[in-house]
Amino acid sequence: MEEMYLKAFEALPHSSTCRLIDFDKADxxxxxVSKTFFLIVAGTKPWLTMKVELHPLINIARPEYCGIEVVACQQGIGLPQTAPYHVALDITHLLGTKGIEVIGASNRKQFNVP
Structure with missing residues (x-):
């Protein structure tokens, strides 16, 4: 991806319904299949009605650790009751030169992946 396209994307308005959230465990x-890898993340979402997903960061060049954000989005009527979540992502084609970094609201964890 060229830098001008990334700058145009970053200039778009932010969503008002999605937030980074923390995770308790990531593996x-x-x-x-040989040389395939999956990221599994678990934690507690702040609202029962939030949908949690793993979103890889956009990179122009391959970084040492590809960042993957833990994002929760709220749609419609919200129930402000905590609930556990578990999400998984195939990271086989998302690896940096050393691995990945999981990014939560206030925590991060790096994984070296061969």
């Missing part, structure tokens, strides 16, 4: 596990 990288190998897939069944």
């Amino acid at each position: 990288v596990v190998p897939g069944f």
Whole structure:
């Protein structure tokens, strides 16, 4: 991706319904097929009705650690009751030169992935 496209994307308004949230546990596990990997993240979402997803950061060049954000989005009527969440992402094609970094609201964790 060229830098001018990234700057145009970053200039767009931010969503009012999505937020970074923290995670309690994150693990990288190998897939069944050789040289495939999955990121599994678990924690507690602040609202029962939030949908939690893992969003890779946009990179112009391949970084040492590809950042992956833990994002929760609220749609419609919200129920402000905490609830556990578990999400997974195939990271086979999202690896930096050393691995990945999981990014929460106030915590981060790096994984070296071969």
